Amino acid sequence: MKEKVILAYSGGLDTTAIIPWLKETYDYDVVCCCIDCGQGKELEGLEERAQYSGAAKLYIEDICDEFAEDYIIPCV
Numbered sequence: 908m909k910e911k912v913i914l915a916y917s918g919g920l921d922t923t924a925i926i927p928w929l930k931e932t933y934d935y936d937v938v939c940c941c942i943d944c945g946q947g948k949e950l951e952g953l954e955e956r957a958q959y960s961g962a963a964k965l966y967i968e969d970i971c972d973e974f975a976e977d978y979i980i981p982c983v
Contacts, residue, residue: 910934911938912937914926915940918952918957924960927961938962938965938966940966941966942970943971945974953967
């Protein structure tokens with residue numbers, strides 16, 4: 908069984924390019940995690956991009972409510 912690595916994935920050029928590099932250099936299964944804190948349409952197509960680059964899986968965690976309640980409201 909291959910070792911796995913978790914990648915904080917934004918879908919940008921740098922995090923997309925690092926997926927095949929991690930696979931080729933270290934023979935890792937790359938599992939991506941993206942945090943949704945209200946980006947909206949920016950997350951469209953993210954799963955396809957990650958998988959096309961070689962990621963084993965992409966998790967998108969929705970933290971909009973928690974982010975607003977714990978950080979935005981106290982700052983206001």
